[in-house]
Amino acid sequence: MERLESVPPRQGLIIFLNGTSSSGRSTIAAELLQILDEPYFHMPVDAFHAMRSRVHVPPDQLGTLLHRTWQGFHRAVAGMAAAGNNVVVDHVLSAEWRLHDCLSLFAPRDVVFVGVHCPPVELARRERERGDRPPGLAERQLAQVHSHGIYDVECDTADATPRECALRIKEFLPDRPTPTAFERLRADL
Numbered sequence: 001m002e003r004l005e006s007v008p009p010r011q012g013l014i015i016f017l018n019g020t021s022s023s024g025r026s027t028i029a030a031e032l033l034q035i036l037d038e039p040y041f042h043m044p045v046d047a048f049h050a051m052r053s054r055v056h057v058p059p060d061q062l063g064t065l066l067h068r069t070w071q072g073f074h075r076a077v078a079g080m081a082a083a084g085n086n087v088v089v090d091h092v093l094s095a096e097w098r099l100h101d102c103l104s105l106f107a108p109r110d111v112v113f114v115g116v117h118c119p120p121v122e123l124a125r126r127e128r129e130r131g132d133r134p135p136g137l138a139e140r141q142l143a144q145v146h147s148h149g150i151y152d153v154e155c156d157t158a159d160a161t162p163r164e165c166a167l168r169i170k171e172f173l174p175d176r177p178t179p180t181a182f183e184r185l186r187a188d189l
Contacts, residue, residue: 018092020118023117032170035170043073043077043090077102106182108182112176152172
């Protein structure tokens with residue numbers, strides 16, 4: 001194996017999948033990892049929650065703990081991309097501060113912002129089928145998750161398979177327009 005004393009700097013690309021719980025983000029991410037031409041890391045927000053120990057947290061401290069988890073997640077994604085790694089982010093922007101935090105941290109030219117949509121009836125069916133989410137969680141998230149209204153690419157997982165969504169995203173990558181959704185959103189801050 002070659003010893004590397006230094007690696008040429010570069011900014012990694014972030015494919016940012018935003019949608020409600022049960023919308024299909026993780027399944028699209030898995031498909032992307034199979035079809036993309038370069039190595040990518042899948043960084044789902046749920047994995048960061050899963051890393052936390054199972055120590056009881058008093059209810060009055062839970063909000064602070066979750067906020068710090070999301071902030072750390074955003075910074076981990078930014079760090080991976082700044083080190084030159086390509087990343088597929090799987091996130092739920094169900095609070096406005098989360099988007100603002102990501103806008104302040106990520107290189108906006110190097111983010112492909114993907115809206116993952118799914119109708120409420122299908123979200124409810126998926127939640128029931130999964131059985132690991134509170135009923136109605138996805139529907140409660142809908143109003144905020146897409147409220148910013150600007151994406152580079154959008155897909156509806158009720159109308160397209162995860163593979164079709166992944167292919168649509170892959171086909172978008174070579175000719176990304178300027179300004180990107182993140183550039184436009186950051187300009188509006």
